[in-house]
Amino acid sequence: MKGVRWSLWVLIAFFALIGLFALQLSRPKDDTVQSTMIGKTVPQFALPAATGQNPGLSSTDLADGKPHLLNVFASWCVPCAAEAPQLAKLQRAGAPLVGVAVRDQADDLTAFFKQYGNPFTRVGEDKVSKLQFLIGSSGVPETYVIDGRGVIRHQHIGMVRPEDIPDLMARLKEAQG
Amino acid sequence: MNPPYSRHPCVGGNRGTDERSARVFVRWALACAGMTMFVCAIAGSLPAIAQDNMPPAPYAYQQLADPRLEAKAEGLMETLRCLTCQGQSIADSDASMAGDMRSEIRQRIAAGESPEHIRRWLIGRYGEYISYKPQVTRTTWPLFVVPVLLVLAAVLIVGRRLRARG
Numbered sequence: 176m177k178g179v180r181w182s183l184w185v186l187i188a189f190f191a192l193i194g195l196f197a198l199q200l201s202r203p204k205d206d207t208v209q210s211t212m213i214g215k216t217v218p219q220f221a222l223p224a225a226t227g228q229n230p231g232l233s234s235t236d237l238a239d240g241k242p243h244l245l246n247v248f249a250s251w252c253v254p255c256a257a258e259a260p261q262l263a264k265l266q267r268a269g270a271p272l273v274g275v276a277v278r279d280q281a282d283d284l285t286a287f288f289k290q291y292g293n294p295f296t297r298v299g300e301d302k303v304s305k306l307q308f309l310i311g312s313s314g315v316p317e318t319y320v321i322d323g324r325g326v327i328r329h330q331h332i333g334m335v336r337p338e339d340i341p342d343l344m345a346r347l348k349e350a351q352g
Numbered sequence: 353m354n355p356p357y358s359r360h361p362c363v364g365g366n367r368g369t370d371e372r373s374a375r376v377f378v379r380w381a382l383a384c385a386g387m388t389m390f391v392c393a394i395a396g397s398l399p400a401i402a403q404d405n406m407p408p409a410p411y412a413y414q415q416l417a418d419p420r421l422e423a424k425a426e427g428l429m430e431t432l433r434c435l436t437c438q439g440q441s442i443a444d445s446d447a448s449m450a451g452d453m454r455s456e457i458r459q460r461i462a463a464g465e466s467p468e469h470i471r472r473w474l475i476g477r478y479g480e481y482i483s484y485k486p487q488v489t490r491t492t493w494p495l496f497v498v499p500v501l502l503v504l505a506a507v508l509i510v511g512r513r514l515r516a517r518g
């Protein structure tokens with residue numbers, strides 16, 4: 176009698192484990208690392224101009240009274256090229272876009288802008304991921320909503336898809352108030 | 353970088369009690385296998401992680417001149433997660449971001465910062481996930497308590513059996 180009860184428990188434990196595996200396998204893998212800097216002010220930084228086309232970017236440019244979209248990107252990053260049409264749309268809708276080019280070179284960037292357009296008012300160069308560490312960014316592309324006082328209000332991880340545009344515009348508007 | 357969102361149809365369906373036949377299980381297994389192949393196909397079609405062609409940051413692969421400081425920096429680097437290859441520490445990873453982080457850490461150590469201060473600085477930006485150092489927090493305490501309880505239970509069971517025998 177006792178032997179039967181034990182094997183029943185083992186069986187239940189086995190199926191519970193299988194159930195757990197099935198559940199975890201069914202969930203899409205999410206390995207993004209969110210920044211914990213949301214709600215905090217962007218630390219002081221000053222990045223030189225990445226190309227001759229735009230001036231560089233510093234923390235005082237971000238805290239100039241009006242909200243910005245800060246796009247962390249690179250010319251070598253495939254999703255960054257794929258999100259270019261969406262950034263152009265955001266710019267046409269009046270979003271002030273500033274960029275940070277991560278581990279990039281002026282020649283490559285110039286070619287990138289020529290092919291995909293340059294929606295930015297300022298582009299800072301970050302050759303050693305310094306700004307990424309400052310704001311808790313773990314890859315490219317990422318897009319941050321930053322309010323007029325330089326406080327990070329939102330982090331969008333991965334490429335901006337067409338369906339993300341209304342959300343980003345709404346958050347930008349929200350950051351205005 | 354975030355994968356296309358897809359929901360697995362195998363779980364959460366409305367399976368009635370009258371359907372508990374072997375056939376349902378076979379169908380279930382086939383659906384799972386199909387879904388796995390589908391997911392693999394999507395993953396395979398995603399572009400590989402792009403690489404820049406920039407030279408590494410100054411201290412990404414260069415040790416500090418002072419062996420004491422270098423040992424301090426390495427001790428810290430071995431317990432920090434690489435954000436690109438999340439199963440590796442930044443000491444083990446060749447991802448360029450890991451190299452940049454090693455360089456940042458060596459420079460901070462050389463400037464006199466303590467390893468634990470740098471760890472807290474990084475946790476303040478990326479959360480506890482970036483640190484491999486085990487820490488007892490609100491979410492991790494069962495990991496420390498459960499083994500103790502299991503050992504106690506084992507001692508109790510063995511003790512009772514020995515007493516019953518003797």
